[in-house]
Amino acid sequence: xxxxxxxxxLLVIQPEVLLAMVLGTVMGILLGALPGLSATLGIALAIPxxxxxxxxxxxxxxxxxxxxxxxxxxxxxxxxxxxxxxxAICTSFDGYPLAQxxxxxxxxxxxxxxxxxxxxxxxxxxxxxAPPLAQVALAFGPPEIFWVNIFGxxxxxxxxxxxxxKGVIAACFGLLLSAIGIDNVTGxxxxxxxxxxxxxxxxxxxxxxxxxxxxxxxxxxxxxxxQAAGGETFKIVSEKIWxxxxxxxxxxxxxxxGIIIGxxxxxxxxxxxxxNEARRSSKNPDEFGKGSIEGLAAAESVNNADNxxxxxxxxxxxxxxxxxxxxxxxxxxxxxxxxxxxxxRDAPQIVFGYAWAMLxxxxxxxxxxxxxxxxxFAHVLRIPPGLLLPIIxxxxxxxxxxxxxxxxxxxxxxxxxxxxxxxxxxxxxxxPVIIGLVLGAKAEFSLRISLMMxxxxxxxxxxxxxxxxxxxxxxxxxxxxARRALRLYWPKxxxxxxxx
Amino acid sequence: MTDTRxxxxxxxxxxxxxxxxxxxxxxxxxxxxxxxxxxxxTSDFSGQTRIFPQIVSxxxxxxxxLLFLRTxxxxxxxxxxxxxxxxxxxxxxxxxxxxxxxxVPLGFLAASLIYMPLAAYLVGVRNHLLIWSMTILFVGGIYxxxxxxxxxxxxxxxxxxxx
Numbered sequence: 001x002x003x004x005x006x007x008x009x010l011l012v013i014q015p016e017v018l019l020a021m022v023l024g025t026v027m028g029i030l031l032g033a034l035p036g037l038s039a040t041l042g043i044a045l046a047i048p049x050x051x052x053x054x055x056x057x058x059x060x061x062x063x064x065x066x067x068x069x070x071x072x073x074x075x076x077x078x079x080x081x082x083x084x085x086x087x088a089i090c091t092s093f094d095g096y097p098l099a100q101x102x103x104x105x106x107x108x109x110x111x112x113x114x115x116x117x118x119x120x121x122x123x124x125x126x127x128x129x130a131p132p133l134a135q136v137a138l139a140f141g142p143p144e145i146f147w148v149n150i151f152g153x154x155x156x157x158x159x160x161x162x163x164x165x166k167g168v169i170a171a172c173f174g175l176l177l178s179a180i181g182i183d184n185v186t187g188x189x190x191x192x193x194x195x196x197x198x199x200x201x202x203x204x205x206x207x208x209x210x211x212x213x214x215x216x217x218x219x220x221x222x223x224x225x226x227q228a229a230g231g232e233t234f235k236i237v238s239e240k241i242w243x244x245x246x247x248x249x250x251x252x253x254x255x256x257x258g259i260i261i262g263x264x265x266x267x268x269x270x271x272x273x274x275x276n277e278a279r280r281s282s283k284n285p286d287e288f289g290k291g292s293i294e295g296l297a298a299a300e301s302v303n304n305a306d307n308x309x310x311x312x313x314x315x316x317x318x319x320x321x322x323x324x325x326x327x328x329x330x331x332x333x334x335x336x337x338x339x340x341x342x343x344x345r346d347a348p349q350i351v352f353g354y355a356w357a358m359l360x361x362x363x364x365x366x367x368x369x370x371x372x373x374x375x376x377f378a379h380v381l382r383i384p385p386g387l388l389l390p391i392i393x394x395x396x397x398x399x400x401x402x403x404x405x406x407x408x409x410x411x412x413x414x415x416x417x418x419x420x421x422x423x424x425x426x427x428x429x430x431x432p433v434i435i436g437l438v439l440g441a442k443a444e445f446s447l448r449i450s451l452m453m454x455x456x457x458x459x460x461x462x463x464x465x466x467x468x469x470x471x472x473x474x475x476x477x478x479x480x481x482a483r484r485a486l487r488l489y490w491p492k493x494x495x496x497x498x499x500x
Numbered sequence: 501m502t503d504t505r506x507x508x509x510x511x512x513x514x515x516x517x518x519x520x521x522x523x524x525x526x527x528x529x530x531x532x533x534x535x536x537x538x539x540x541x542t543s544d545f546s547g548q549t550r551i552f553p554q555i556v557s558x559x560x561x562x563x564x565x566l567l568f569l570r571t572x573x574x575x576x577x578x579x580x581x582x583x584x585x586x587x588x589x590x591x592x593x594x595x596x597x598x599x600x601x602x603x604v605p606l607g608f609l610a611a612s613l614i615y616m617p618l619a620a621y622l623v624g625v626r627n628h629l630l631i632w633s634m635t636i637l638f639v640g641g642i643y644x645x646x647x648x649x650x651x652x653x654x655x656x657x658x659x660x661x662x663x
Contacts, residue, residue, distance in 0.1 A: 165563050165570070168563050172563065173560070176553060179553045183549045185548065186548060190545060190549065190553065191541060217596075218592045221585075221589060221623040386623035387620050389619055389623060390615060390620055391634070393599065394615070394616060394638070398646065401655065402654075405652070407604055407655065411600065414600050425523075426523050426524070447551070447552060448552075
């Protein structure tokens with residue numbers, strides 16, 4: 001393992017890979033800094049452009065965008081109390097009060113440093129935890145792979161978003177999309193409507209670009225058009241407002257929380273857990289929400305700590321735990337790499353190269369995300385959102401065209417943009433669609449191979465030990481939203497008073 | 501007899517019927533129809549080919565029915581989404597669809613040079629210098645990137661192919 005890690009390091013320090021990491025980190029910070037844009041949008045837009053790049057350069061670019069966008073969300077959170085990304089909500093609790101006291105520069109320095117530490121620890125966890133897990137996953141046969149995929153889909157449907165039923169419907173929609181095209185086993189066409197372009201299935205990239213790029217762009221148009229998020233002039237003075245002795249425990253604890261939360265599929269509450277834990281264990285809990293150094297350090301370190309960790313189940317089992325992980329899985333597939341335990345055997349330099357890219361881009365946040373650079377990046381808050389709409393649309397259109405050099409894919413992307421917008425307006429989560437689409441073909445293939453292996457006997461899916469464990473885990477997972485729904489829709493009746 | 505469905509004034513829909521027309525109920529009907537269509541289409545597939553889509557579309561119909569029943573019984577959960585400027589949203593979608601339609605006859609370059617400033621003006625941006633400089637720099641940059649280092653052909657347009 002360690003020789004692969006070393007070989008990958010030598011590949012990652014090649015000039016073109018380093019350049020991709022710097023570019024990706026800058027792009028990510030810019031994206032994260034603009035409220036309404038996100039890492040998901042950035043990665044969805046960047047994947048088509050990465051076609052022309054070698055896999056490692058492409059993954060380095062995407063790693064930079066991922067880490068950069070997670071940190072970039074801190075800029076508007078600190079300066080304007082507008083979290084640029086959902087993960088930056090807790091950052092605004094203490095970052096904004098610090099900025100109000102004239103310590104915006106110091107707060108940004110601390111945010112950048114905390115993000116860098118969280119991201120670095122997470123990348124190390126990816127390097128060390130993924131290979132043993134991949135070894136375990138090598139023992140999985142088709143029935144086990146089927147249940148692992150079902151577990152991944154159920155986790156995203158159950159835990160991501162507020163509504164379990166809508167999550168399952170969205171996942172089913174993705175699974176049905178994955179069934180479009182010529183069946184690999186029988187050669188029969190399914191749901192192609194005699195369109196030749198659909199015979200090879202719906203390209204994952206087109207759905208990604210469609211549902212993750214067009215709706216946020218159109219939503220931007222509904223905001224105050226001519227007004228930038230930050231009309232004021234920001235005065236950012238670089239100063240140190242924290243001591244290492246004050247934050248190192250918080251960094252370690254929050255990073256650990258971020259890694260655990262990141263590995264679990266469908267979790268999006270890491271920053272709140274770490275923030276509450278930091279407050280609980282603090283000597284000055286009353287300062288939280290009023291400009292606490294510890295609060296800001298906790299929020300930002302956990303924010304980046306789940307980035308690389310979320311890739312552990314993606315790379316080892318091929319099961320993405322979040323929308324971004326699903327996009328990364330799609331990116332790997334586009335470059336001809338099949339995520340799963342075999343990837344560690346077939347292309348270890350790619351897996352460990354990606355882990356190194358996550359580590360190096362985390363460290364790049366220190367110079368690129370600190371107060372000195374903040375003075376430059378704060379200007380992007382003055383860009384009117386109305387101007388971002390055509391930029392995103394043009395990029396998305398060209399990206400979807402480049403996926404197959406055909407206008408048909410552009411029409412499909414626009415159609416999925418409309419579907420995505422409708423789903424968002426009706427509060428259906430979008431991530432399960434992508435996860436269903438990505439995992440659907442694999443789940444179906446494993447199911448059919450399992451049935452062929454057993455001569456059509458379906459008990460093979462329910463009797464093997466790992467299958468039983470996966471079924472129990474899936475049921476346990478599904479019980480969480482079921483209990484939540486029961487509490488919501490069948491609340492306890494108030495106790496009736498008797499007598500009197 | 502008391503109307504248990506709600507006390508609506510005469511001539512106006514009762515709260516219960518309003519609930520039926522809520523987004524979730526309509527979404528549930530739409531999803532059910534979609535799932536049923538997919539389920540029906542699987543009948544043309546041979547044995548093994550139809551197992552997976554049948555299970556999935558069946559599950560989709562079941563969840564849609566549950567969603568509909570839930571909306572009927574408990575109403576729709578209050579939405580936290582802010583109010584939308586529907587005109588602006590409609591304009592931006594229409595401009596995007598128009599742009600996509602124009603790429604084939606005009607080509608990427610010409611269609612983008614028309615679309616980018618038009619979309620910005622449509623949504624209310626009035627900084628002419630910013631709009632035009634951003635348009636030329638962005639479209640030019642992306643065109644050079646694709647035709648140069650990426651070696652990716654981009655749509656030239658039917659009109660320009662005549663010359």
